[in-house]
Amino acid sequence: MRFPMNTPYTAQDIEILVREVLDTANDDLVLPIVQLGHPVLRQQAEAYDHQLPQELLEELLDAMRQTMYDAPGVGLAAPQVGIPLQIAVLEDLYPVPEEIAAQREREPLDYFEIFNPAYAAATDREAVFYEGCLSFEGFQGVVTRPADITANYQDRDGQKITRNFSGWQARIFQHETDHLSGTVYIDKAVTRSLINESELWRHESMDVATAQKVLKF
Incomplete structure (x- = not known):
């Protein structure tokens, strides 16, 4: 797969790249997920301004959803x-134990798409939890984030939307939006808290207080 290093990208660059990426999908429309070290994860992403034909955009969104x-x-x-x-x-409809859902303020989040998103803290409240990333497989780390945010984004039709999110929903929105400016959660994590997922059982489902005692951070 060709990855153009020149910026800003032309609409033709983007369309060619998207077609090449989609060609790597399997029969279930699942795409390979790039890992930390790939240059695209450290770049400011281009604002979406209808660079893609509608049919190609829909194909990309379908593939991203299936990959997620x-x-x-x-x-x-x-x-x-x-x-x-x-x-x-984004979507979070996975069943979780009530205790963990309450601890993380984790409410179901129906599927939606965000284009050109931004967020700002809506209150002074903060949330401290373990966080992982599909582009940094096998590890999680503690990240402090605003617990309540105001999010602004566009949908696939270009309509501007403002929504408020709290708890785990706010964390998901922030995590994905950060990716679009070249930021990965490890940039914001307490590095001493970093843990391999094979060790998570030692920390009672990623309980931060327990991990702090064991890992001394």
């Missing part, structure tokens, strides 16, 4: 499949 489900994950940004566009898909 297959991973499985609760969000996927276009740079994670090698495309430097400000697009992400």
